Amino acid sequence: MKSWNTFLxxxxxxxxxxxxxxxxNPPVEEHPNLRAAEIARAxxxxxxxxxxxxxxxxxxxxxxxxxxxLGMSLIDANxxxxxxxxxxxxxxxxxxxxxxxxxxxxxxxxxxxxxxAMNSFECALKFNPRNASALNGYGIALDMIxxxxxxxxxxxxxxxxxxxxxxxxxxxxLSYALMGNPTEAIRILERLARSPNATxxxxxxxxxxxxxxxxxxxxxxxxxxxxxxDMVQNNVNYLETIQQTEEFAGMISKxxxxxxxxxxxWQESQ
Numbered sequence: 001m002k003s004w005n006t007f008l009x010x011x012x013x014x015x016x017x018x019x020x021x022x023x024x025n026p027p028v029e030e031h032p033n034l035r036a037a038e039i040a041r042a043x044x045x046x047x048x049x050x051x052x053x054x055x056x057x058x059x060x061x062x063x064x065x066x067x068x069x070l071g072m073s074l075i076d077a078n079x080x081x082x083x084x085x086x087x088x089x090x091x092x093x094x095x096x097x098x099x100x101x102x103x104x105x106x107x108x109x110x111x112x113x114x115x116x117a118m119n120s121f122e123c124a125l126k127f128n129p130r131n132a133s134a135l136n137g138y139g140i141a142l143d144m145i146x147x148x149x150x151x152x153x154x155x156x157x158x159x160x161x162x163x164x165x166x167x168x169x170x171x172x173x174l175s176y177a178l179m180g181n182p183t184e185a186i187r188i189l190e191r192l193a194r195s196p197n198a199t200x201x202x203x204x205x206x207x208x209x210x211x212x213x214x215x216x217x218x219x220x221x222x223x224x225x226x227x228x229x230d231m232v233q234n235n236v237n238y239l240e241t242i243q244q245t246e247e248f249a250g251m252i253s254k255x256x257x258x259x260x261x262x263x264x265x266w267q268e269s270q
Contacts, residue, residue, distance in 0.1 A: 031056050031063050041073050049073045064094050071103045075110060083107050098128040105137045114141035132158040136168050148179040166192050170202045182212035200226040211239040
């Protein structure tokens with residue numbers, strides 16, 4: 001289980017939604033064992049993926065993909081310090097790597113360091129302005145500092161580049177919810193949740209949005225698709241508590257930002 005400090009999809013983890021990434025597709029060299037490592041990571045066999053990527057780096061230290069894959073696998077395994085070291089080493093070897101800069105940005109998001117994350121994503125976008133993962137990560141960092149309108153612009157840019165990645169639209173919807181407009185978030189997330197590719201993250205974002213408008217019945221119903229009854233009830237209890245405050249009611253009625261902590265309390269499964 002991950003808490004709402006990973007509420008937005010950071011590539012393939014989720015911040016935040018699950019790290020950002022199309023990162024395993026840099027058009028560089030191939031290694032005969034690289035495909036096996038990528039399959040292991042896709043299957044969430046992280047120990048095997050980490051082992052495979054490390055072996056590749058030993059044999060082929062010039063393999064950029066292996067460093068990126070290792071870094072992302074370490075993030076997925078919550079080995080954040082090692083992930084940071086891996087991306088920093090990658091950037092020492094490949095200073096213009098948009099993928100390594102994006103991965104380092106994802107690390108900073110996981111560490112709740114949005115300013116550092118933005119610096120990394122800016123570097124990634126300098127070398128590839130159409131890096132959708134970096135645009136998405138930049139949007140997450142902007143949401144973290146409360147600049148939701150700018151964040152939404154980044155998500156839309158990422159969606160325009162990669163319309164198949166549901167996490168970008170899910171992040172856009174959640175940004176609306178954080179901005180104090182959960183009704184718009186529900187409109188987007190209802191459509192995404194009907195997709196055969198909908199993930200637990202999409203459904204739990206939808207459950208959160210319903211909770212923010214006070215529809216706890218729907219929040220519970222959707223939440224239970226992926227979470228235990230106890231976890232759903234704990235989340236609902238928290239939302240009901242904060243909704244009793246005058247401050248929260250004013251934020252929603254005036255489309256003002258809700259506290260990020262309110263979103264972080266809603267937990268999701270991976």
